Amino acid sequence: MYLTELVIIMCLTLVIWFWLDSMKINETARHIGGKLCQKNNVQFLDDTVHLASMKIAKNKFGQLKLFRKYQFEFTNSEFHRYNGEVILAGHHLQSSYMDVYRLNDHENI
Numbered sequence: 001m002y003l004t005e006l007v008i009i010m011c012l013t014l015v016i017w018f019w020l021d022s023m024k025i026n027e028t029a030r031h032i033g034g035k036l037c038q039k040n041n042v043q044f045l046d047d048t049v050h051l052a053s054m055k056i057a058k059n060k061f062g063q064l065k066l067f068r069k070y071q072f073e074f075t076n077s078e079f080h081r082y083n084g085e086v087i088l089a090g091h092h093l094q095s096s097y098m099d100v101y102r103l104n105d106h107e108n109i
Contacts, residue, residue, distance in 0.1 A: 022068075026051070029070040029086050036084065036096055037074045045073040045081065052085065065089040076101050 029049045037044035049070040059065045071085045082099040 025068060025088060025091060026070070028091055029068070029088055030072075032086050032088075032093055032096070033070070033072040033084060036086070036098060040074075040098065042074045042076045042082075042098075042101065045075055048072065049086065057089075059089045059092075059094070067094065074098065074101075076103070 026049065030047070033049050034044045034047065049072045052069045052071045054066060054068050056064055057067050067087060067089050069085055069087050071083060073081050074084055075081055080101070082101045084096070084098040086096050087094045
């Protein structure tokens with residue numbers, strides 16, 4: 001086996017590992033977004049999150065981690081959509097944010 005073939009196999013293995021790990025983290029973000037919406041008594045729209053950004057940064061312990069920002073939408077009525085976001089470092093929640101929304105259920109159109 002040539003060195004280039006070995007390097008190609010190692011790179012493919014790394015890409016596959018990264019993709020599988022990203023899918024697990026995406027599921028974690030989706031679960032956290034759903035729990036945030038459930039806790040705030042709003043509806044988690046489409047039951048999905050999408051990756052908005054990725055960067056390498058230090059966490060609160062000074063360790064380098066890959067930070068991923070996921071965004072999602074939620075509603076408290078049939079008329080308005082609001083945005084939320086979840087920031088994960090690895091598989092751990094770093095911060096979350098939800099837009100301000102109205103609390104009254106009956107709105108005049």
